Structures are given as C-alpha cells and as structure tokens.
Amino acid sequence: MNDSIRLSTLTQLIQDTIQSRFEGEVFTVSARIMNVKKYESSRRCYLTLEEYEFGTKITEIRAVFWANTYSEIEKFEKVLRQPFRDGAEITCKVKVRYHKVYGLNLDVLQIDVAHALGTLELERQQTLERLVRENPETIQLFDGIYRTYNNRLSLPMVISRIALITAPNSDGQRDFLQELKQNKHEYQFSITEFLTTIQGDNAHQLILEQLQLIEQSKESFDLVAIVRGGGSLGDFKPFDDYALSAYVAKFPVPVFTGIGHDRNQSIVDLMAREQKTPTKVAAMIVEHNFSFENTLIELRRRVTDATTRQLDRATERLEQAKRIIRLSSPQDILNRGFAIIMHNNKIVVDPKIITAEMQLQTILKNETIHSTVTKKTKNEKRIEL
Amino acid sequence: MKSELNYNEAYSKLQDLVEQLEDGNIPLDKLAANVKQANELLAICENKLRQIQTDIETAAVKVSKTDKRKK
Numbered sequence: 455m456n457d458s459i460r461l462s463t464l465t466q467l468i469q470d471t472i473q474s475r476f477e478g479e480v481f482t483v484s485a486r487i488m489n490v491k492k493y494e495s496s497r498r499c500y501l502t503l504e505e506y507e508f509g510t511k512i513t514e515i516r517a518v519f520w521a522n523t524y525s526e527i528e529k530f531e532k533v534l535r536q537p538f539r540d541g542a543e544i545t546c547k548v549k550v551r552y553h554k555v556y557g558l559n560l561d562v563l564q565i566d567v568a569h570a571l572g573t574l575e576l577e578r579q580q581t582l583e584r585l586v587r588e589n590p591e592t593i594q595l596f597d598g599i600y601r602t603y604n605n606r607l608s609l610p611m612v613i614s615r616i617a618l619i620t621a622p623n624s625d626g627q628r629d630f631l632q633e634l635k636q637n638k639h640e641y642q643f644s645i646t647e648f649l650t651t652i653q654g655d656n657a658h659q660l661i662l663e664q665l666q667l668i669e670q671s672k673e674s675f676d677l678v679a680i681v682r683g684g685g686s687l688g689d690f691k692p693f694d695d696y697a698l699s700a701y702v703a704k705f706p707v708p709v710f711t712g713i714g715h716d717r718n719q720s721i722v723d724l725m726a727r728e729q730k731t732p733t734k735v736a737a738m739i740v741e742h743n744f745s746f747e748n749t750l751i752e753l754r755r756r757v758t759d760a761t762t763r764q765l766d767r768a769t770e771r772l773e774q775a776k777r778i779i780r781l782s783s784p785q786d787i788l789n790r791g792f793a794i795i796m797h798n799n800k801i802v803v804d805p806k807i808i809t810a811e812m813q814l815q816t817i818l819k820n821e822t823i824h825s826t827v828t829k830k831t832k833n834e835k836r837i838e839l
Numbered sequence: 840m841k842s843e844l845n846y847n848e849a850y851s852k853l854q855d856l857v858e859q860l861e862d863g864n865i866p867l868d869k870l871a872a873n874v875k876q877a878n879e880l881l882a883i884c885e886n887k888l889r890q891i892q893t894d895i896e897t898a899a900v901k902v903s904k905t906d907k908r909k910k
Contacts, residue, residue: 657857759848761895768850768888775881778857778860779856779860779877779878779881780875782860782874783871783874784870794867799866801867803866803868
C-alpha cells in the first residue's frame with residue numbers, strides 16, 4: 455500500500471490524458487436526452503445523453519449547456535415547437551471535458567436543429583401518407599389539400615351550441631370565451647367545456663377521449679372547437695398523432711382548430727378546419743352567424759319591396775278604374791252639358807219610338823224641360839261633338 | 840253586393856265592368872246601375888287593400904319587436 459498516490463494526482467493524470475486526446479476536438483453525436491434540468495435564471499442546463507439499442511440503454515454520459523450555448527435550447531424549442539425535455543432525440547456537437555471535481559462531461563456546443571426538423575417532418579409526412587392510405591373513405595388528398603369527411607361537413611346556418619376542448623385556465627380558453635361573449639352583435643352561445651391537458655406525452659389520448667365524450671351526444675352540438683393558447687412554445691406533437699388525426703377526420707360534428715401557431719399546420723389542422731388561434735375560431739363563428747343574419751335582412755327587404763310594389767300597382771289600378779267610372783256616370787255626363795231624354799219615366803234610348811205629339815222630358819244638369827214633339831227629322835250628316 | 844268577395848274576385852268583377860264602361864256597350868238605362876255597382880266594387884277593393892296594407896305593417900312591426908326582444 456506504500457505505492458499509493460494521492461487521488462488528485464490520479465485525477466490530474468486522467469485530466470491530462472483526456473486533454474491530450476480530446477483537446478480542441480469536436481464530435482457530432484446523436485442521442486436521447488434524459489434527466490434534463492434547466493436553470494433559466496443562470497442559463498444552464500444539465501442532462502444526460504443516452505443511447506439505446508433494442509430498447510436497452512447501452513451508454514450514458516453527463517452533458518451540460520453553459521450560458522454561452524443555452525440559446526441552442528431556445529432555438530430548438532422555437533423552431534421545432536416542442537419543449538426540450540426528456541425523451542427528445544437530438545444530434546449535437548460536443549466537446550469532451552474532464553474536471554477533477556465534477557468528473558467527465560460533454561459540453562454541448564450546438565444542436566443540429568435542421569436534422570431534428572427533418573426527422574420531425576419525415577415522421578409527419580409518413581403519418582399523413584398512412585392516414586390517406588388507411589382511411590380512403592374519410593381522407594383524400596386532392597391537389598395538396600386534404601379533404602376529409604369532417605372538413606367537408608356543412609355548417610348549420612346558425613352556430614349556437616359549441617363543444618370546447620381546451621386546457622383549464624389557459625390563455626386559449628380565456629381568449630375564445632372572451633371573443634364569443636363580447637361579440638358586437640350580442641349573439642348568445644351555449645358553450646360546453648371539455649377541459650383536458652392539451653400538451654404533454656398523453657395529450658393526444660386525452661383530447662381523443664374528450665372527442666369520444668362529445669360524440670356520445672353529437673346531436674347536442676353544432677361545432678367542436680379545439681383551442682390552445684397562442685404564442686406558447688407548447689408541444690406540437692399531440693396534434694400530429696395518427697389516432698387523433700384519424701378520429702378528427704371522421705368526426706361527425708364540424709371541428710375547428712385554433713391551436714396557436716403560425717409557422718406550420720399540424721395534421722389535426724389539416725383534418726379539420728383551421729383558424730390558427732382561439733380568437734380567430736370564435737370570430738369565425740360570430741362572422742358565420744352574422745352572414746346568416748345578413749341573408750335574413752336581405753330577404754326581409756325583398757319581401758317589403760315586393761309587397762310595396764304590388765300594393766302600389768293595385769292602388770294605381772283602382773285609381774284608374776275610379777276615373778273611368780266617374781266619367782261614365784250619368785251625373786258626370788249631365789255635368790258635361792249632355793241631356794237625357796225621358797218618356798213616361800223611362801230613358802229614351804231608341805229615337806224610333808218618338809212620334810209627333812209625344813210628351814217628353816229633357817233632363818239637364820239642374821233643370822228638366824217638359825215638351826211636346828212637333829216634328830222629327832233625320833240628321834243629314836253625323837253631328838260631331 | 841256580397842261583402843264576402845275577396846280582393847281578387849271583387850277586382851275581377853270591377854275590371855269587367857270598367858271594360859264595359861270603356862267600350863260604351865252598356866245601354867244608357869243600365870248605366871247608372873252599373874256605375875253604382877262599379878263604385879261598390881271599388882269601395883270593397885279599396886277597403887280590402889287598406890286592410891292588407893295594415894296587416895303587412897302590423898306583421899312588420901311584430902317581427903321588428905321580436906328581433907329587439909331576442910337581442
């Protein structure tokens with residue numbers, strides 16, 4: 455035991471050995487991240503990088519993001535729209551470092567976001583292809599647009615009964631309800647909330663369960679809104695899930711999504727009707743009802759115009775009839791200077807009955823002339839009056 | 840004159856009478872009676888038209904009040 459050396463001597467030896475082997479060298483590795491501990495205030499992140507083979511862990515090493523590389527984590531979350539957390543697969547550049555107190559570590563210098571994005575996009579494309587292949591009745595792809603049973607359902611003329619799937623006390627819930635309740639037309643809505651976690655590993659299953667609940671009373675709803683707070687860096691993954699997407703595609707009540715993102719569309723967005731944000735979903739509902747009200751206003755105007763026109767025409771015809779009747783009345787004829795000849799209280803229509811010595815009454819406007827016929831002659835030519 | 844005539848029936852009879860008056864085919868001794876009948880038909884038509892107008896206006900007001908209540 456006299457040959458013992460100080461531990462620090464050994465660790466120094468290790469450090470020197472590692473340093474001489476790895477000094478200035480950068481490696482690119484692919485690994486699964488686990489035991490992620492982020493310290494945002496000091497901008498550090500401690501984690502382990504792990505590799506698995508057939509489900510078994512075959513290696514593990516501690517890794518660190520220091521303050522000068524912490525922005526790589528933020529970039530990862532921003533671009534991939536998913537949190538940097540246990541289970542994520544990353545490809546990154548690392549440097550080997552040994553510290554006599556803290557041991558062996560990999561300093562992470564950079565995450566290959568493009569690679570991660572490519573992997574994610576590949577998975578997404580595979581899911582979309584599988585959806586079309588395995589659900590030909592409910593999902594078809596035409597000119598790059600996914601036509602599903604759900605997004606081709608016609609909307610009711612008025613939307614009033616809404617099933618809302620959202621996270622409790624979330625920005626999405628608040629924005630959606632506020633937009634509907636404060637609509638300037640004062641439309642009333644019946645909103646039934648189906649609250650659940652919208653993010654995380656199980657979210658797709660939880661959302662699907664809420665949809666199953668809604669389907670049990672599908673006759674009670676005009677529309678389903680799935681909303682999530684805008685601007686969050688929340689997990690995008692649940693909305694790319696195959697089972698959830700297939701379920702939405704064949705869902706019997708129109709589904710609108712407002713899951714708060716503008717960079718890309720999730721697969722659920724493509725299977726339903728997408729409105730980007732909770733506020734936009736609510737605004738669309740209000741606008742839809744306003745459009746129906748406008749149709750009614752227009753129909754009412756047309757009814758009023760048509761009935762007014764018809765009544766005016768009828769009034770005009772009656773006025774015309776009145777004028778003709780007035781001109782035809784015997785009193786009007788007398789007023790115009792004509793006379794009526796009567797014999798034995800009967801109007802003489804045929805002058806042939808008039809003979810000499812006959813007693814006649816000539817009725818004028820204000821007077822009657824009693825006379826005896828002395829002579830009757832035929833007019834040589836027609837008298838023009 | 841039967842007052843149960845509806846507007847179209849009354850107007851149709853009135854139209855016939857007016858055409859006869861315009862054509863001058865009515866014997867003079869029947870003219871007064873025909874003019875009287877035409878005036879009665881005219882009154883029926885005018886009354887019915889006024890009633891129809893009032894009914895339409897009442898219906899419009901009812902719809903408008905219902906709309907306001909809804910809001």
